[in-house]
Amino acid sequence: xxxxxxxxxxxxxxxxxxxxxxxxxxxxxxxxxxxxxxxxxxxxxxxxxxxxxxxxxxxxxxxxxxxxxxxxxxxxxxxxxxxxxxxxxxxxxxxxxxxxxxxxxxxxxxxxxxxxxxxxxxxxxxxxxxxxxxxxxxxxxxxxxxxxxxxxxxxxxxxxxxxxxxxxxxxxxxxxxxxxxxxxxxxxxxxxxxxxxxxxxxxxxxxxxxxxxxxxxxxxxxxxxxxxxxxxxxxxxxxxxxxxxxxxxxxxxxxxxxxxxxxxxxxxxxxxxxxxxxxxxxxxxxxxxxxxxxxxxxxxxxxxxxxxxxxxxxxxxxxxxxxxxxxxxxxxxxxxxxxxxxxxxxxxxxxxxxxxxxxxxxxxxx
Amino acid sequence: xxxxxxxxxxxxxxxxxxxxxxxxxxxxxxxxxxxxxxxxxxxxxxxxxxxxxxxxxxxxxxxxxxxxxxxxxxxxxxxxxxxxxxxxxxxxxxxxxxxxxxxxxxxxxxxxxxxxxxxxxxxxxxxxxxxxxxxxxxxxxxxxxxxxxxxxxxxxxxxxxxxxxxxxxxxxxxxxxxxxxxxxxxxxxxxxxxxxxxxxxxxxxxxxxxxxxxxxxxxxxxxxxxxxxxxxxxxxxxxxxxxxxxx
Ligand SMILES: Nc1ncnc2c1ncn2[C@@H]1O[C@H](COP(=O)(O)OP(=O)(O)OP(=O)(O)O)[C@@H](O)[C@H]1O
Ligand SMILES: [Mg+2]
Numbered sequence: 001x002x003x004x005x006x007x008x009x010x011x012x013x014x015x016x017x018x019x020x021x022x023x024x025x026x027x028x029x030x031x032x033x034x035x036x037x038x039x040x041x042x043x044x045x046x047x048x049x050x051x052x053x054x055x056x057x058x059x060x061x062x063x064x065x066x067x068x069x070x071x072x073x074x075x076x077x078x079x080x081x082x083x084x085x086x087x088x089x090x091x092x093x094x095x096x097x098x099x100x101x102x103x104x105x106x107x108x109x110x111x112x113x114x115x116x117x118x119x120x121x122x123x124x125x126x127x128x129x130x131x132x133x134x135x136x137x138x139x140x141x142x143x144x145x146x147x148x149x150x151x152x153x154x155x156x157x158x159x160x161x162x163x164x165x166x167x168x169x170x171x172x173x174x175x176x177x178x179x180x181x182x183x184x185x186x187x188x189x190x191x192x193x194x195x196x197x198x199x200x201x202x203x204x205x206x207x208x209x210x211x212x213x214x215x216x217x218x219x220x221x222x223x224x225x226x227x228x229x230x231x232x233x234x235x236x237x238x239x240x241x242x243x244x245x246x247x248x249x250x251x252x253x254x255x256x257x258x259x260x261x262x263x264x265x266x267x268x269x270x271x272x273x274x275x276x277x278x279x280x281x282x283x284x285x286x287x288x289x290x291x292x293x294x295x296x297x298x299x300x301x302x303x304x305x306x307x308x309x310x311x312x313x314x315x316x317x318x319x320x321x322x323x324x325x326x327x328x329x330x331x332x333x334x335x336x337x338x339x340x341x342x343x344x345x346x347x348x349x350x351x352x353x354x355x356x357x358x359x360x361x362x363x364x365x366x
Numbered sequence: 367x368x369x370x371x372x373x374x375x376x377x378x379x380x381x382x383x384x385x386x387x388x389x390x391x392x393x394x395x396x397x398x399x400x401x402x403x404x405x406x407x408x409x410x411x412x413x414x415x416x417x418x419x420x421x422x423x424x425x426x427x428x429x430x431x432x433x434x435x436x437x438x439x440x441x442x443x444x445x446x447x448x449x450x451x452x453x454x455x456x457x458x459x460x461x462x463x464x465x466x467x468x469x470x471x472x473x474x475x476x477x478x479x480x481x482x483x484x485x486x487x488x489x490x491x492x493x494x495x496x497x498x499x500x501x502x503x504x505x506x507x508x509x510x511x512x513x514x515x516x517x518x519x520x521x522x523x524x525x526x527x528x529x530x531x532x533x534x535x536x537x538x539x540x541x542x543x544x545x546x547x548x549x550x551x552x553x554x555x556x557x558x559x560x561x562x563x564x565x566x567x568x569x570x571x572x573x574x575x576x577x578x579x580x581x582x583x584x585x586x587x588x589x590x591x592x593x594x595x596x597x598x599x600x601x602x603x604x605x606x607x608x609x610x611x612x613x
Binding site: 360 | 432
């Protein structure tokens with residue numbers, strides 16, 4: 001009966017609104033987090049792919065995303081790699097994580113980087129750095145930071161002068177000379193990663209296997225660019241665990257909010273439930289009535305949560321275009337399932353309690 | 367214990383046999399009924415009178431299957447409801463019983479129409495819209511259908527409660543002091559309607575009242591005192607003529 005359902009939902013507007021907002025908050029929390037991690041990873045994966053490298057060669061035990069401040073490989077491995085049949089170019093690099101604004105900085109040699117990327121580094125303004133404390137940033141960085149040529153950017157407590165703007169989509173948003181980054185890290189002649197370009201696509205597998213199994217490369221970490229998205233998702237430390245905890249918190253919030261809401265509503269409605277029973281409403285009828293109400297609240301909360309999430313995303317894109325948020329459709333379905341699950345289970349106890357209630361107690365209750 | 371098949375066969379829709387009811391509240395036992403026997407014929411309009419606390423409501427709730435007796439048996443339409451499972455009693459209420467409560471117990475948040483539709487929905491009475499229209503017409507509720515219960519008068523609220531009670535075409539209507547809070551003019555209007563329903567649809571009515579004017583509408587009156595039916599009426603309980611007793 002829709003009439004009674006709406007009457008009951010409308011009867012306590014504050015409680016209804018609060019519980020709807022609580023459910024929507026738990027939805028927003030999960031969706032935004034997912035959107036952000038997914039967006040960051042995807043964006044980084046895409047940019048890494050755009051370098052057109054085929055393989056990534058790293059020190060033993062490294063992970064691709066956090067190949068950071070891990071400049072422990074001798075630069076001269078480059079020469080040994082170049083000798084491997086099937087390898088065309090090798091670009092030695094340092095991936096540096098800039099804690100200050102949560103971004104990546106690559107230390108590169110423009111020459112070798114351009115070879116691997118097939119001249120993928122396109123400077124649209126100014127020039128590429130020549131060395132020292134010079135850097136180039138991409139157009140998105142420029143847009144979101146309002147950077148002009150000649151500006152100074154602080155990296156590892158040193159000021160770098162922006163000498164050029166390059167077209168975004170190649171690895172990091174800030175590129176600096178490899179040599180400078182080595183010096184700043186006290187890692188002279190050391191690098192953290194080699195980008196490898198193979199002769200042909202067909203060589204990739206063979207070279208990959210060769211590097212994995214043949215000394216002196218054996219033991220180093222080798223990854224294929226084609227795997228990069230999956231690799232990153234699985235290698236981000238604690239991502240799975242954190243996601244799980246976040247989902248659990250979200251489910252628990254919705255569960256308790258619905259439990260409390262439905263519990264208080266049925267204790268206010270003993271008379272109503274008694275009347276329904278006197279009319280011949282079965283236990284099932286009462287249970288479904290409570291469940292329907294809970295599902296209605298949860299659904300409204302869900303809809304609101306999803307809607308608000310997209311509004312927040314739009315807002316974030318506006319104020320910070322470089323922030324890559326991308327909510328996967330899959331997660332919309334997951335959150336719908338999770339919220340409904342919480343709503344239904346949260347209302348189970350109140351629903352059964354209501355169904356078990358003695359009709360006479362309720363009717364004589366003044 | 368014999369089930370009284372003879373009594374059932376002669377058209378008694380309700381047979382109450384030696385029923386006691388003791389309420390237990392904590393460690394205190396309150397005996398509300400102490401051995402009540404009663405028969406109600408099909409189509410009869412019975413009034414129950416008696417002082418406050420004598421057990422009238424308890425008896426009504428027992429007949430309607432909202433309560434179970436401490437001892438004794440109750441037959442409704444030939445079925446022993448004291449042996450029924452909760453689920454079966456619910457079904458009995460749904461199909462055979464219509465309650466009218468003293469405080470009407472309408473749902474205040476929804477319109478008269480929605481109140482009636484809700485009852486229809488629970489009674490799963492999808493078959494007969496004509497019947498409902500007829501009832502609404504008969505009770506003069508046509509103009510009030512879209513009002514909320516608190517927007518109409520007490521007499522009208524009672525008529526809605528009556529409409530709701532008869533919607534599933536129950537064989538028995540159990541009314542607990544329906545006119546208790548109405549003036550005598552309005553009481554008469556509503557009691558006339560009840561009486562009409564009783565004639566027209568041959569519905570059995572058991573009505574509790576404190577008011578002898580109201581009781582006068584009934585075919586028969588029984589009086590209760592201290593959880594028992596007063597002796598002098600016991601004879602009439604077992605008689606079959608439609609003699610109307612008034613004080
Ligand atoms: N749920 C209950 N728990 C405990 N005692 C109860 C309960 N309901 C009724 N009683 C007691 O049982 C006795 C009979 O109550 P009942 O409500 O049947 O009387 P009544 O004849 O309907 O009275 P009234 O005319 O005031 O409505 C009273 O003493 C009452 O206090
Ligand atoms: Mg009473």
